[in-house]
Amino acid sequence: MSLFDLILVQPIFNILVLIYGLLPGHDFGVSLIIFTVLVRLAMWPLVKRQLRQTRVMREIQPELGKIKQRAKGNRQLEAQLMMELYKEKGVSPFGSIGLLLVQLPIFIALFAVVNLITQNVSNIAKYTYPAVSQLPAVQDAISGQFHATLLGLIDLTKHAVQPGSAGIYWPLMILAIAAAILQFIQSKQLMPQPKDKKRLRDMLKEQASGKKVDQSEVSAAVTGKMIWLFPVLTFMVAIYLAGALVLYLLTQSTVAVIQQWLVLKKDQDELEKISEKTKNRAELAVEAEVVKKPSKKKRRK
Secondary structure: OOOHHHHHHHHHHHHHHHHHOOOOOOOHHHHHHHHHHHHHOOOHHHHHHHHHHHHHHHHHHHHHHHHHHHHHOHHHHHHHHHHHHHHHHOOOOOOOOOHHHHHHHHHHHHHHHHHHHHHOOOHHHHHHHHHHHOOOOHHHOOOOOOOOOOOOOOEOOOOOOOOOOOOOOOOHHHHHHHHHHHHHHHHOOOOOOOOOOOOOOHHHHHHHHHOOOOOOHHHHHHHHHHHHHHHHHHHHHHHEEEEHHHHHHHHHHHHHHHHHHHHHHHHHHHHHHHHHHHHHHOOOOHHHHHHHOOOHHHHHH
């Protein structure tokens, strides 16, 4: 057993098997959903940090565009001004990498776990810790009575597109489509929503005709087009993955959408409160200034 197996694969394997053994009905699909939710909840601090960093990075795109114009091709000056802006806003341009560095090894390990469980049931006895293996349901799984299904209906060992044949397993195909849709929603939530949204085609025409175009608007439009890329890639990959991994992707995106909605909604509410307080203070300041300022008639007297 490799070091990677000892550090990640075997612990994840045992968490899944433990949930399976304790869960009423002993459904592998439901166990995988619970596992995925627990992982996302454990990463909640990282998720919040990433979302707030991403939001600020989206909001300062116009300022970054102005910095590029101000630098006029001077890369050193541009980098200096950008770092000053990042420091002022309290963000790190690489702040979102942390979550990816956590998620990627977990997905790779889970891929190995799913292969171990679904390809050969005897691996359950090999990889399960002694304490976990004592559970009655785990004992049954070791003896060959393992239910690798979701709600007893969808076989999670299959693929949406069956290897070596033109057949389609429609329950998993539907899960793959749902995973792609939720991936789109997840990306869309983080996209800025400009008031005056211009089409990329129109801006390129203006640029070709010699008209000056704001590069930050061009970048935003390009990013808006790229938002379709990840859902398509998710779907293309998901249809060739084992059903258990498709379920993992679907559950992860579902939880991510909920987490993003909660964090971004809270941030928006806080911004609105701050804006309201600032407005009230400004109005009070104006009223105080009017009261303090003597009228022209009193001055003449």
